[in-house]
Amino acid sequence: xxxxxxxxxxxxxxxxxxxxxxxxxxxxxxxxxxxxxxxxxxxxxxxxxxxxxxxxxxxxxxxxxxxxxxxxxxxxxxxxxxxxxxxxxxxxxxxxxxxxxxxxxxxxxxxxxxxxxxxxxxxxxxxxxxxxxxxxxxxxxxxxxxxxxxxxxxxxxxxxxxxxxxxxxxxxxxxxxxxxxxxxxxxxxxxxxxxxxxxxxxxxxxxxxxxxxxxxxxxxxxxxxxxxxxxxxxxxxxxxxxxxxxxxxxxxxxxxxxxxxxxxxxxxxxxxxxxxxxxxxxxxxxxxxxxxxxxxxxxxxxxxxxxxxxxxxxxxxxxxxxxxxxxxxxxxxxxxxxxxxxxxxxxxxxxxxxxxxxxxxxxxxxxxxxxxxxxxxxxxxxxxxxxxxxxxxxxxxxxxxxxxxxxxxxxxxxxxxxxxxxxxx
Amino acid sequence: xxxxxxxxxxxxxxxxxxxxxxxxxxxxxxxxxxxxxxxxxxxxxxxxxxxxxxxxxxxxxxxxxxxxxxxxxxxxxxxxxxxxxxxxxxxxxxxxxxxxxxxxxxxxxxxxxxxxxxxxxxxxxxxxxxxxxxxxxxxxxxxxxxxxxxxxxxxxxxxxxxxxxxxxxxxxxxxxxxxxxxxxxxxxxxxxxxxxxxxxxxxxxxxxxxxxxxxxxxxxxxxxxxxxxxxxxxxxxxxxxxxxxxxxxxxxxxxxxxxxxxxxxxxxxxxxxxxxxxxxxxxxxxxxxxxxxxxxxxxxxxxxxxxxxxxxxxxxxxxxxxxxxxxxxxxxxxxxxxxxxxxxxxxxxxxxxxxxxxxxxxxxxxxxxxxxxxxxxxxxxxxxxxxxxxxxxxxxxxxxxxxxxxxxxxxxxxxxxxxxxxxxxxxxxxxxxxxxxxxxxxxxxxxxxxxxxxxxxxxxxxxxxxxxxxxxxxxxxxxxxxxxxxxxxxxxxxxxxxxxxxxxxxxxxxxxxxxxxxxxxxxxxxx
Numbered sequence: 001x002x003x004x005x006x007x008x009x010x011x012x013x014x015x016x017x018x019x020x021x022x023x024x025x026x027x028x029x030x031x032x033x034x035x036x037x038x039x040x041x042x043x044x045x046x047x048x049x050x051x052x053x054x055x056x057x058x059x060x061x062x063x064x065x066x067x068x069x070x071x072x073x074x075x076x077x078x079x080x081x082x083x084x085x086x087x088x089x090x091x092x093x094x095x096x097x098x099x100x101x102x103x104x105x106x107x108x109x110x111x112x113x114x115x116x117x118x119x120x121x122x123x124x125x126x127x128x129x130x131x132x133x134x135x136x137x138x139x140x141x142x143x144x145x146x147x148x149x150x151x152x153x154x155x156x157x158x159x160x161x162x163x164x165x166x167x168x169x170x171x172x173x174x175x176x177x178x179x180x181x182x183x184x185x186x187x188x189x190x191x192x193x194x195x196x197x198x199x200x201x202x203x204x205x206x207x208x209x210x211x212x213x214x215x216x217x218x219x220x221x222x223x224x225x226x227x228x229x230x231x232x233x234x235x236x237x238x239x240x241x242x243x244x245x246x247x248x249x250x251x252x253x254x255x256x257x258x259x260x261x262x263x264x265x266x267x268x269x270x271x272x273x274x275x276x277x278x279x280x281x282x283x284x285x286x287x288x289x290x291x292x293x294x295x296x297x298x299x300x301x302x303x304x305x306x307x308x309x310x311x312x313x314x315x316x317x318x319x320x321x322x323x324x325x326x327x328x329x330x331x332x333x334x335x336x337x338x339x340x341x342x343x344x345x346x347x348x349x350x351x352x353x354x355x356x357x358x359x360x361x362x363x364x365x366x367x368x369x370x371x372x373x374x375x376x377x378x379x380x381x382x383x384x385x386x387x388x389x390x391x392x393x394x395x396x397x398x399x400x401x402x403x404x405x406x407x408x409x410x411x412x413x414x415x416x417x418x419x420x421x422x423x424x425x
Numbered sequence: 426x427x428x429x430x431x432x433x434x435x436x437x438x439x440x441x442x443x444x445x446x447x448x449x450x451x452x453x454x455x456x457x458x459x460x461x462x463x464x465x466x467x468x469x470x471x472x473x474x475x476x477x478x479x480x481x482x483x484x485x486x487x488x489x490x491x492x493x494x495x496x497x498x499x500x501x502x503x504x505x506x507x508x509x510x511x512x513x514x515x516x517x518x519x520x521x522x523x524x525x526x527x528x529x530x531x532x533x534x535x536x537x538x539x540x541x542x543x544x545x546x547x548x549x550x551x552x553x554x555x556x557x558x559x560x561x562x563x564x565x566x567x568x569x570x571x572x573x574x575x576x577x578x579x580x581x582x583x584x585x586x587x588x589x590x591x592x593x594x595x596x597x598x599x600x601x602x603x604x605x606x607x608x609x610x611x612x613x614x615x616x617x618x619x620x621x622x623x624x625x626x627x628x629x630x631x632x633x634x635x636x637x638x639x640x641x642x643x644x645x646x647x648x649x650x651x652x653x654x655x656x657x658x659x660x661x662x663x664x665x666x667x668x669x670x671x672x673x674x675x676x677x678x679x680x681x682x683x684x685x686x687x688x689x690x691x692x693x694x695x696x697x698x699x700x701x702x703x704x705x706x707x708x709x710x711x712x713x714x715x716x717x718x719x720x721x722x723x724x725x726x727x728x729x730x731x732x733x734x735x736x737x738x739x740x741x742x743x744x745x746x747x748x749x750x751x752x753x754x755x756x757x758x759x760x761x762x763x764x765x766x767x768x769x770x771x772x773x774x775x776x777x778x779x780x781x782x783x784x785x786x787x788x789x790x791x792x793x794x795x796x797x798x799x800x801x802x803x804x805x806x807x808x809x810x811x812x813x814x815x816x817x818x819x820x821x822x823x824x825x826x827x828x829x830x831x832x833x834x835x836x837x838x839x840x841x842x843x844x845x846x847x848x849x850x851x852x853x854x855x856x857x858x859x860x861x862x863x864x865x866x867x868x869x870x871x872x873x874x875x876x877x878x879x880x881x882x883x884x885x886x887x888x889x890x891x892x893x894x895x896x897x898x899x900x901x902x903x904x905x906x907x908x909x910x911x912x913x914x915x916x917x918x919x920x921x922x923x924x925x926x927x928x929x930x931x932x933x934x935x936x937x938x939x940x941x942x943x944x945x946x947x948x949x950x951x952x
Contacts, residue, residue, distance in 0.1 A: 168599070185596065190469065190471040190488075190491050339600055339601070340599075340600060341599075341600070342599065342600040342601070343599055343600070343603075344577065344596070344598065344599050344600045344601065344602070344603025345472050345577075345596075345603075346471075346472045346473070346474050347472065347473055347474050347475075347514050347517050347518055347576070347577075348474055348513065348514060348517050350517075350577065350600060350601055350603060351517035351518065351520055351521065351601060352517055353600065353601075354556075354600065354601040355517070355520055355551065355553075358553045358554075359553070362553065375550055378550075381513075382509075382510070382513030382514075382516070382517070383513075385485040385486060386474050386477060386485075386486060386510050386513065386514065387474065388471060388472065388474075
């Protein structure tokens with residue numbers, strides 16, 4: 001097992017303190033960037049590292065930074081998306097609570113790279129501890145001259161605003177998040193225009209996930225080549241995997257991209273929680289990603305391999321289900337979440353998510369018939385790709401994959417007129 | 426000079442200005458891409474997802490309302506993928522829709538109905554309980570909201586934010602509980618609220634005054650202009666059985682875009698509700714037209730062509746240009762002193778509403794009626810007139826200023842003979858010698874000139890009530906009886922008279938005014 005990189009600090013005493021962070025090379029990356037590199041060079045290094053966004057889509061971070069126009073007469077903004085809300089995902093929270101300066105340094109380097117003089121940290125409202133930790137870190141960094149008008153005596157200055165969310169999942173969607181910061185309903189925007197051109201307050205804006213930014217100081221400190229040597233081809237760097245569900249030791253585990261899923265489940269997380277239980281299914285990337293059958297689940301956990309297996313790495317929220325799991329009930333649980341969190345703006349998601357809940361609810365409770373199973377697939381298909389933001393897909397993907405891969409269970413519910421599983425919830 | 430972009434829509438090439446939305450480009454070549462939330466005069470929301478089209482190189486379907494045209498773009502508006510998505514969206518829109526078309530006022534102009542027919546399945550796969558909502562919510566004095574029929578296109582919200590700029594409406598709650606409503610303590614009571622009903626693509630917003638009044642398909646539409654103020658918004662008059670049932674805006678980019686104010690929208694109501702003068706009166710007694718005309722002509726002739734004049738004429742700024750041309754001739758025949766009644770209320774606003782409530786003030790000025798009514802009334806009150814000929818009965822209504830009202834009362838007392846073109850009973854003074862029942866808005870045809878100098882055609886939509894005649898016909902009859910003419914009694918011929926009297930009209934033929942109106946060249950007709 002390799003040494004943790006992203007989580008290197010979290011178990012050290014007083015890990016949140018600036019002094020602790022400094023003692024292991026903290027803010028050296030920022031110093032290098034600001035004192036020795038031009039912003040374009042920082043972007044180049046991040047491009048070379050191969051870092052891909054950890055928020056779910058896996059888009060190359062350096063490329064994204066390069067999209068922010070340099071010649072805009074308007075101010076540029078930098079946003080750190082800390083609204084971590086995807087069910088099964090809890091890695092950003094750990095980073096912010098235990099190593100806030102790592103995240104902060106990433107934000108400052110990123111802001112320098114895109115030329116932003118104002119950054120926003122949009123943090124999930126429920127994350128009271130992370131909010132405190134980040135707040136303290138910002139204050140410490142201000143005092144130490146890593147933030148403020150002249151960072152490290154350079155011409156570059158940055159101010160960071162914290163913004164706490166009010167509990168809507170949709171505000172984690174980047175444009176919904178920007179609307180929320182602007183004080184409006186968290187309604188995702190039409191794209192184009194993309195945030196890099198028209199973002200927060202109509203200005204060029206870059207937005208990255210917490211974990212993505214936590215990688216950045218390490219890249220600047222140790223170099224793009226060192227970083228690119230971790231993981232596998234086109235999927236470089238360390239990754240935080242969140243294991244939950246029927247495992248003995250649920251939690252956040254760091255491993256290089258491309259680590260086998262069964263290694264994570266059976267070695268790192270200690271295997272299934274119940275003696276004699278058998279693995280039934282795994283959701284690899286947070287509840288919105290397509291489910292995998294046990295027999296297809298020992299895959300390499302990187303963006304491309306998971307996609308090849310028919311799912312998505314997403315936020316790497318690995319949800320493990322053993323053979324006591326009712327897949328109809330599990331799907332119902334997921335669908336209820338997305339129906340509840342649908343913003344109601346566009347038709348397919350607003351109407352479709354609730355329809356899916358109603359059908360699957362009927363099947364789970366013995367009111368369904370066999371045509372309802374195909375109907376789930378068809379309704380989900382009508383949502384896929386027709387909505388403003390990815391929330392519709394987030395409900396449709398599990399619906400289609402559950403029905404397609406576990407059709408026998410849905411049929412059993414219809415035949416028996418109810419759920420054959422013991423209810424644990 | 427705007428740049429042009431050439432793209433292909435359904436294998437047909439089209440060149441359109443850069444920046445145009447695909448949905449508009451398609452419309453240019455007669456391809457209608459269905460949509461609910463798109464409105465050319467409002468911002469793009471892109472939420473209904475009905476206008477999804479296939480665009481080469483785009484991995485997913487794109488909405489035609491927000492996608493801008495690009496060179497060499499290839500758009501497919503009816504591929505299998507598009508048709509499937511469209512049918513899917515239709516289905517989603519209908520699962521919680523009450524399908525209460527038989528009692529819905531929108532039936533006949535409902536895009537849910539239209540697109541169901543064109544793009545829907547024809548049967549429902551939704552066998553579960555629908556979400557039920559309130560059916561009769563007062564959003565404001567004129568707009569009633571049926572929550573169940575709403576498809577959350579947000580056109581009404583955007584109208585209130587962007588056009589009326591009053592922002593009473595918003596979307597509340599989330600997911601399938603999302604609902605349109607007014608902010609707490611507010612109601613939808615801006616002067617343009619009725620437009621939300623027009624742009625609502627479904628039966629969610631209905632006009633209180635039109636609700637349950639008539640099926641649309643029983644109504645006849647006539648293109649006209651509103652006579653409510655000096656703007657002259659282009660409208661449609663919807664009528665049945667000799668009655669106007671509703672007024673809706675008609676597009677004219679130069680005048681009112683696609684909007685009208687609530688006052689104009691409801692201006693048909695008094696025509697229906699107020700008591701009309703339905704037959705001629707002579708000395709307060711019902712009389713035939715022959716007798717009434719003879720009396721009026723005798724009075725005018727009897728006063729003679731004196732100097733200073735013995736005839737005073739109160740000119741209506743709400744009569745058509747054609748009416749006023751004949752009135753001009755009548756005044757010339759009698760050497761009358763003339764005065765124009767000003768009908769003003771409130772203030773001009775930034776959108777459409779003008780404080781000048783007369784439809785043809787500029788037209789009256791063009792024909793040389795420039796002096797104020799008070800001059801005539803003063804002459805009358807001072808005993809210097811034999812006949813007061815009143816074409817504008819609003820002189821005796823609340824629209825007149827206090828000073829004019831006092832003068833009018835004094836003049837009526839003093840002048841021996843009063844001849845009135847009367848429409849409404851409560852306007853006509855009891856002492857009138859001759860009352861000539863005049864047609865009202867919706868019963869006549871002619872031309873108005875709005876405050877910007879645009880000639881526009883007002884058209885009749887219903888039969889004249891009782892034995893009423895148009896101003897034009899009345900004036901022509903009086904002239905014939907008085908031995909001054911024959912004068913024309915049809916608007917097209919009277920227009921020629923107006924052209925003779927007002928040189929700026931010379932290049933404009935009656936027909937050329939058409940549906941959109943025409944600017945009077947070199948207009949020197951300040952309102």
